[in-house]
Amino acid sequence: MLRIVPSGSALTLQFSSLMADDRKALAQGLRRRDPELLDRLIEQYQYRLFRYLVYLTASRDRAEDFFQETWIRVLERGHQYDGKSKFEAWLFAIARHLVIDWQRQKKVQSLDQLTDPEQGAPLQLAAENEPSPLKMVLSHEEEAGVHASLERIPAIYREVLVLRFQEELQIEEMATLLDTPVSTVKSRLYRGLEAVRQAMQGGAA
């Protein structure tokens, strides 16, 4: 249990060591393929992982498929989690790779190349038969405007926006997860934020 001590730095130190212990225990549990632990993790991270996948794929159905497949991978490759990094960053990296692999199977080169507007047309992951996939995700009318704005933003920007402003990951953590230099992550965040602002203004106008 976390014991509160007056000094801020000591508290930080104790807290980080507790986190490290937790991660170590988590890594051991994943190595053992502990079913109870996996059940708990699925419950605990369901919303965050699903949200990340919805942002990444722009499709609720695909996000559901990738969600399940991600946890199967966590089970199979749990021994690869070393307990040094944040579990959620490792989890999102698995999910991201699954999406990229799926894209590659569809005869494309990589998510980054497809989604980076500087290198060509932005990725549209929506299936041909789905009229407006992102709209299906949101049920509230007042959120439809936000949603419509996000639809106009390339996936590569949506991804960094969700990681930074909803998951609140550090830029360095994002760089590791995305296997991208810190400068590129920052650049995507700058452009993504500007894009979302413009898209929302466009939607409001």
Place this chain on the structure above:
Amino acid sequence: MNGKVHALAKRIIVQERVEGISREEREWLGEHLRECASCAKLAQETDEALRSLRGMAIPLPRGLAAQTQFRVRLRAQELRETEPRRRLLWLTCAMSWALGVASAPYVWKAFEWLGQITGAPKIVWQIGFGLWWTIPALVAAAIMLLENAKQTAESDWTPQGK
């Protein structure tokens, strides 16, 4: 005020939200925003966009966690069933390799002796020795590849809506 000042203010507005800014930059920006209505509007719009983004809710599909837990447990059971076989295969390979190495000088002599009594050319019994060494490894490799191919086919899946 020239365009460069506004461009700088715009960059700092975004930088502040993305990675933070220094105290000097914050002071400068605050002063600029008090004087410049268009940059102040831009800062406000950026904050509104961020607020909307953070407040956006994505409803979870009903039963998603339960379905996933069920699939994960099934897969775990499959893995538990196949793993002892795989381990046994690896163990057999390792033992076979160790025995092969340990017995190589004797087998070499045995092949040499066979060559002498049958009058076979040297190259023939040497090839025989080579095959004696490589065939089990090739068989083991083939089994491994087949196992892997089977596993990949089993875990292959197609997302809905494809």
